[in-house]
Amino acid sequence: MKKTLRFNSKTIHGGQEPDKAYGAVMPPIYQTSTFAQKSPGDHKGFEYSRSGNPTRHALEKSLASIENGSFGLAFASGLAAIDAVLKLLKPGDEIISTNDLYGGSYRLFKKIFEDFGLRFHFVGMQDISHISEKINGKTRLIWVETPTNPMMNVIDIAAVSKLAKENNILLAVDNTFATPYLQQPLDLGADIVMHSATKYLGGHSDLVVGALVVRDKELADRLYFIQNASGAVCGPMDSYLLLRGIKTLHVRMQRHCENGEQIARFLQAHPAVEKVFWPGFESHPNHHIARKQMSDFGGMISFVPKGATYEDAVKVVEELKVFTLAESLGGVESLAGHPASMTHASIPKAEREKSGVTDALIRLSVGIEDAEDLKEDLEQALSYLS
Ligand code: PLP
DSSP: OOSOOOHHHHHHHOOOOOOTOOOOOOOOOOOSSOOOOSSSTBBBSBBBBOOOHHHHHHHHHHHHHHHHHHHEEESHHHHHHHHHHHSSOOOOOEEHHHHHHHOHHHIIIIIGGGGOOOOEEEEEETSTTTHHHHHOOTTTEEEEESSSSTTTOOHHHHHEEEEHHHOOOOOEEEEEETHHHHOOOTTTOOSSSEEETTTTTTTOOOOOOOOEESSOHHHHHHHHHHHHHHOBBOOOHHHHHHHHHHHHHHHHHHHHHHHHHHHHHHHTTOOOHHHHHOOSSTSSTTTTHHHHSSSSSOSSSEEETTTTTHHHHHHHHHHHHHEOOOOOOOOOOOOOOTTTTTTTTTSSSHHHHHHOOOTTOEOOOOOOOOOOHHHHHHHHHHHHGO
């Protein structure tokens, strides 16, 4: 691409060129493990699909482009991407992480990497002083997820980045919920952007892929070494599907945001609902930060039905008909989940309740259906509580 494109064009053209062989507009699915060589080391740029594959390469360039980065890396899952970041560290190193984060990230930190000598501190990052209190000579990485999953807290990326730079600490931001349509962490000073591309980037609930994007060449080289040496790469078919998904990211996100706002306001006004967590409300404690660093507020919402128990929350999600009860988020179809028994079940009850993930909390990923159908569905499911 010669010209610097705007975001809504980068999703379609960023880093993409017609295929060299026949001019195919979509990169072909190079479903091959290996590539012929004329003589040892004399090949056309690819030798083995773990080290590099043309379809994955096209995806990695698209990822770098939409996140305003220089280098993209695609992994077999979001967790594989996080795993690669943690492998930059050594035993004894310390990490400060958001306390309200995806349960699987917490499990990877606590149950795998703590045994390899890494030490994790989980803090509420809405108050930056909680991060400074934990910084010492061994702190190597700050791990931010914003908006947080599932409490929808918003963390000030620019402020955390300033603190990280002053202390020479790497800053990684899990941008899964916001996507680069809403927020661009590298522009706000982050060193690494991570995605569960399984979610909004893919957008159709038909793949599991992870992504990292960075600007620094040396960091990119170290991550590429880990990607190739550990081997959890994204396959050609998933690379193709994700590229296809990214092309409509901006139009999908626009509708996710519109529907998200309608559903958040509907729930807020509903007599059977006690509390709604959505960063677009002016009353949201971090609304001013969301306004500053996000261009809109997204389609993720959590809420608590009035006076509800664990069983009541389970009943509500079971009764939904248009929302599908399922793990995951970010697809065109609306999904509902019960974090205490699903996405966050791997976090001990006392620990998850400290950050607000109570038994009655319900999480919605608002899709791009007609918002009236979604409201009617919530209305009928909530009626089971009266
Ligand atoms: N980060 C966030 C915010 C997530 O929601 C998820 C999955 O739900 C992950 C990371 C892990 O990604 P994956 O399921 O693609 O491994």
